[in-house]
Amino acid sequence: MSENLEDLDDIARRLDREHVFHSWSAQAQSSGLVVASGRGARVWDHAGREYLDFSSQLVNVNIGHQHPSVVAAIREQAELLTTIAPSTVNLARGEAAKRIVARAPAGFRKVFFTNGGADANENAVRMARLHTGRDKVLSTYRSYHGNTGAAIVATGDWRRVPNEFARGHVHFFGPYLYRSEFWAATPEEESERALRHLSRVIESEGPASIAAVLLETIPGTAGILVPPPGYLAGVRALCDRHGIMLILDEVMAGFGRTGRWFAFDGYEVRPDLITFAKGVNSGYVPAGGVIISDEIAATFDERVFPGGLTYSGHPLAMASIVATLDAMSAEGIVEHAREIGVESIGPALEELAERHQVIGEVRGEGVFWALELVADRKTREPLAAVAMARIKTALVAGGLLPFIQDNRIHVVPPCVVTADDVAEAIAVYDDVLSSVALGD
The missing domain is CATH 3.90.1150.10 (Aspartate Aminotransferase, domain 1)
Known part of the structure; x- marks a missing residue:
């Protein structure tokens, strides 16, 4: 029997090597x-x-x-309804959105569902641009926001460089005391000087041209860079001063990863848009989304939002979100x-x-x-x-x-x-x- 099981591993490797094209990889590399x-x-x-x-x-x-509760919820939803168009009303979708906004700050009542974190950031950027009538988006060099058009250009690391096809993106340095760009010796100095740097970038780019600052609350792939005291609150103050929307990317840091429902809960900051994916249902079914402040949501009460996805609010994904958040709370x-x-x-x-x-x-x-x-x-x-x-x-x-x-x-x-x-x-x-x- 063990030989047959070993054969399954060999078959899996062979099929992968022959037919699967892997992300972020030279394809001649051996299978993982x-x-x-x-x-x-x-x-x-x-x-x-x-x-x-x-x-x-x-x-x-x-x-x-x-997790047995999440697996059971997906199975039950599959027996009831496997898929439905996003224009329809579906109970699972409403229940998922209700649970998500219950964890968000006051003044957030709507969720736009996506297929993952990249398109969540993509649509948050779109919302900020349409709401403000401005174009530019500022994000840090040490960041990763996804692999779609605007999201990959908002990304700061090397993956941006071969993919710079989207417009209106500007990068700046965020705080990273261990390798400070600002000759700082303390967390307080790093925060103050990083904020001064961002302020100068905003001034130099023209505040009236900037729609949003997009930040990972805690940059993840870039190094799990916990923000120093006062930094996120300072970014919020700069955005308020210039009418800029603050988008906090909680795709990796959200839903328990930091020991809080949202990472920003520990930093005295309220964003305008919150993006999420990953932990919301532990990736059991692809899902993500944007939690939208009431002010921005109202922009589209009588104005068509020019965005959508075939699988937005997919029933299997929604059932997995409901089960995940319920289990995380109960346990x-x-x-x-x-x-x-x-x-x-x-x-x-x-x-x-x-x-x-x-x-x-x-x-x-x-x-x-x-x-x-x-x-x-x-x-x-x-x-x-x-x-x-x-x-x-x-x-x-x-x-x-x-x-x-x-x-x-x-x-x-x-x-x-x-x-x-x-x-x-x-x-x-x-x-x-x-x-x-x-x-x-």
């Missing part, structure tokens, strides 16, 4: 890890080889793999994410940093952390790509699915991760970083 199923914070291949998932796949499986999953971050993940990573000189900085909250790896702590030279590749290979060999980005290990398990899971993962990180330090 086979994943056949999962439960909670673990996945396994057809032969039963098990891995502790400390990537949450793409930082989206917040409720864990195969205290968001509170658990906060506690496990404070009591287990954070302290364990700090202890790991004390043992390994290769760790330059630990930062994060909830189940949203990064280890920044360096060749030298004094110079903060990033650890080389070849070493990072060795680390990734060794972590997988040790039974851990990592999230590796540039010179960082992102420690991003599902919100349901246990203290025992954390201890197991830390032991693997410890062993692998010891080997790398020794040059093995």
Whole structure:
């Protein structure tokens, strides 16, 4: 029987290699890890080889793999109605929207559903432009907002450069004290100087030409860059001064990832538009959306909103959202994410940093952390790509699915991760970083 299961892994790899075109990849690269199923914070291949998932796949499986309530809700909805046009009224869609706005600040009563985070940002930008009558959108260089037209150009990292086809995008530097662009020595200095920089960019671009500032509340793929005190409130003040809309991208940081329902709940800031995806239903069915402030929603009361998607508010996705948010609430999953971050993940990573000189900085909250790896702590030279590749290979060999980005290990398990899971993962990180330090 085990030989047959091994054969399934081989078949999966062959079919993938022959027929699947992968994102962000040179296609001659070998196929990745086979994943056949999962439960909670673990996945396994057809032969039963098990891995502790400390990537949450793409930082989206917040409720864990195969949560029975969510699986059951999708199955029940599939038996009732599998799909319906977005122009129709559907109970599941209304229930999903009701639960989402219940977690948003006062003054948000409408949700526009999309297929994921990229088109959520795309449509938020469209709404801001139409509402203000302005064109430009400001976003940071250290950011990722998705792979559609405006979203990829709003993105700041290397993926923007081959895709710069959308108009009206301007980039600026956000706060990142460990590698400060502003010669700051404290979080307070970093915040003040980053805000001054943004203010000058706004002045130089012409405030009356700027529709929106688009920010990840906590930049995720760019490094889990927790904003310093006062920064987000300062951005809000700049936007208010100039009539600019503030869009907060909560695609990765939202719905429990930081130990809060929304990451911005911890920063005394109220956006005009909120984008979400990933954690809202842990990616069980593709879904995302824009939570719209009443002021912006009113713009389209008598004016047609020129946007739409065939699968906006898809019933299977809506059922999975309802079940996910209900389960997260009933089971205290968001509170658990906060506690496990404070009591287990954070302290364990700090202890790991004390043992390994290769760790330059630990930062994060909830189940949203990064280890920044360096060749030298004094110079903060990033650890080389070849070493990072060795680390990734060794972590997988040790039974851990990592999230590796540039010179960082992102420690991003599902919100349901246990203290025992954390201890197991830390032991693997410890062993692998010891080997790398020794040059093995």
